[in-house]
Amino acid sequence: MAGRDRVPTAREGTSTRERLVETAVRLFGERGITATSLRALTEAAGTNIASVNYHFGSKEALLRAVVEQTMHAVNDERRRLLDELESAPEPPTLAALVRAFVEPGLDLTDGRHVARFIGRVVGEPDPQVRQIFADQVHPVEGRYLAALGRALPDLDEDRVRFAFANMLGLLGLHQSGAFTEVRWPQHPAATSQTGPAEGEWLVAFITGGILAISPSPGRAGP
Numbered sequence: 001m002a003g004r005d006r007v008p009t010a011r012e013g014t015s016t017r018e019r020l021v022e023t024a025v026r027l028f029g030e031r032g033i034t035a036t037s038l039r040a041l042t043e044a045a046g047t048n049i050a051s052v053n054y055h056f057g058s059k060e061a062l063l064r065a066v067v068e069q070t071m072h073a074v075n076d077e078r079r080r081l082l083d084e085l086e087s088a089p090e091p092p093t094l095a096a097l098v099r100a101f102v103e104p105g106l107d108l109t110d111g112r113h114v115a116r117f118i119g120r121v122v123g124e125p126d127p128q129v130r131q132i133f134a135d136q137v138h139p140v141e142g143r144y145l146a147a148l149g150r151a152l153p154d155l156d157e158d159r160v161r162f163a164f165a166n167m168l169g170l171l172g173l174h175q176s177g178a179f180t181e182v183r184w185p186q187h188p189a190a191t192s193q194t195g196p197a198e199g200e201w202l203v204a205f206i207t208g209g210i211l212a213i214s215p216s217p218g219r220a221g222p
Contacts, residue, residue, distance in 0.1 A: 021069060067133055167206050174198065
């Protein structure tokens with residue numbers, strides 16, 4: 001590749017398998033999964049298509065490995081936080097559940113490439129890609145969905161699922177980096193807020209939105 005389409009190669013000193021995973025995280029996040037060819041990925045990783053077949057067997061298997069690696073820590077932290085909330089003397093509040101789910105998705109130790117990849121996968125239109133992601137996150141997300149229903153007994157199942165799906169979607173937009181790249185027409189230099197405050201705003205916004213479709217205020221909590 002040449003010119004503006006050229007992608008920097010993965011860092012030196014890593015194994016071929018590690019380079020492929022690291023490069024897939026970056027390119028899948030920047031371009032989308034279906035839009036990233038194996039040729040572009042392997043060129044950026046400094047290897048060849050045969051190495052993908054050797055280490056993973058297929059692009060789909062590579063994607064599964066990337067999803068598993070990027071979501072492992074997020075799943076573990078969400079599970080730990082929910083365990084703490086559910087073992088407390090009082091039932092968890094709505095705000096506490098939203099915070100426990102959202103914050104691990106924003107506070108990623110591997111940085112913006114991982115966040116952008118996760119955001120891309122959440123919004124990917126290909127049902128096969130969405131299923132690969134669902135296979136990895138369903139056990140933990142299923143627990144949060146059930147906990148959300150218990151925290152909002154006045155909401156029917158359809159509204160609980162609607163609330164949870166929209167929490168996932170809004171978090172995915174933030175992870176993808178779409179909001180940080182916005183330029184408002186009337187303020188060309190302005191960008192959306194990033195950093196710790198963004199997480200607080202997101203938790204408050206999601207909590208308020210869920211309460212807005214609830215027949216009664218319920219237990220919002222801190």
